[in-house]
Amino acid sequence: MERNREQLAKIAPPPMAMLAEVTHRCPLACPYCSNPLELKAASQELTTEEWASVFQQAAELGVLHLHLSGGEPASRRDIVELIAAAEKADLYTNLITSGIGINEKRLDAMIDVGLKHIQLSIQGVDEKTADLVGGYKGGYKRKIQLAEWIGARSVPLTVNAVCHRTNMASIPDMIDLAIELGAGRLEIATVQFHGWAIENRSQLMPTREQVEATTQLVADARERLEGKLVIDYVPADYYATYPKACMGGWGRIGINVDPTGLVLPCHAAESIPSLNFENTRETSLHDIWYHSPSFNAFRGTDWMQEPCRSCERKTADFGGCRCQAMAIAGDATATDPACHKSPLKNRMIELAENAADTSEQLEFVYRGR
Ligand code: SF4
Ligand code: FES
Secondary structure, three states, X not given: OOOOHHHHHXXXXXXXXXXXXXXXXXXXXXXXXXXXXXXXXXXXXXXXXXXXXXHHHHHHHOOOEEEEEOOOHHHOOOHHHHHHHHHHOOOEEEEEEOOOOOOHHHXXXXXXXXXXXXXXXXXXXXXXXXXXXXXXXXXXXXXXXXXXXXXXXXXXXXXXEEEOOOOHHHXXXXXXXXXXXXXXXXXXXXXXXXXXXHHHHHHHOOOHHHHHHHHHHHHHHHXXXXXXXXXXXXXXXXXXXXXXXHHHOOOOOXXXXXXXXXXXXXXXXXXXXOOOOOEOOOOOHHHHHHHOHHHHOOOOXXXXXXXXXXXXXXXXXXXXXXXXXXXXXXXXXOOOOOOOOOOOHHHHHHHHHHHXXXXXXXXXXXXXX
């Protein structure tokens, strides 16, 4: 049955952003990689034409921002064509990259066909640390070089930094580095334990003292650098009072497409075993957004249990993160254990404290090594 705009709006507003994970291939091997343990093979990836159709459908659905991610999106030989297809669909395109695989000529080609914004990840503030964490020798120098080329072309740059126990002390240097590289925005996100990151939980889990000190440090830096650098900060929630509104609410703002065309309400949604996901190769993005049982599973508030069901914050944080509820409570409809009202809050704190409680510098476990 064909539904009109008003009927569809009752199901959900149109999505604003799409994260297109165009490939899982990546030259880096970050120990906090949130991609699934089982990566999708290159042979299964959507073709250029298939992605172009997805971008067109996304724009028709209402998507404004397209984030091209991976793996490393530049590992796709057709990355310039993909950006051109996104531009043709009238999407504002942001490339989220490690910087590896982009030379000056390729950068120019991407900008020429319509790339509007670049997010460059850094794994450390010096060559030794960055190359160790990224598991890629020579990576740091190439990132710095790319940032210089981007600056010379006046394309807006965001620096992305994942923070964890081993690098939280260097956040002031990360802020300085972002300014030095000409970034207008720095995104500091505390490591989230999905996918491969779970393998390195003990190596990466920050202590409560570190989290509190970082929160203060970021607040001070925001004030000091107002008008010069915007700092987005995703704090760790293990020791927090309330959870974050993960994805801005399930099926509310964003839509993720994996390298093979599987459409997910969030990056880690495949960790919820009760859900099945549709593929753009068989079902239109429109039908998936509005009618997929997986997208509708945690929309609105009807699915909630207590204490969320009668909580005044239920339309502010939407009960937190469904994947974290699944991972810790074993139930995706449970209150996110990061919330102080969850009966599992103490268990979550204990889990974090136990993982962070080591004076040894543990070695990272790298994917495929
Ligand atoms: Fe959010 Fe649920 Fe906690 Fe209320 S009880 S603050 S809705 S997670
Ligand atoms: Fe899936 Fe938070 S990561 S809902």
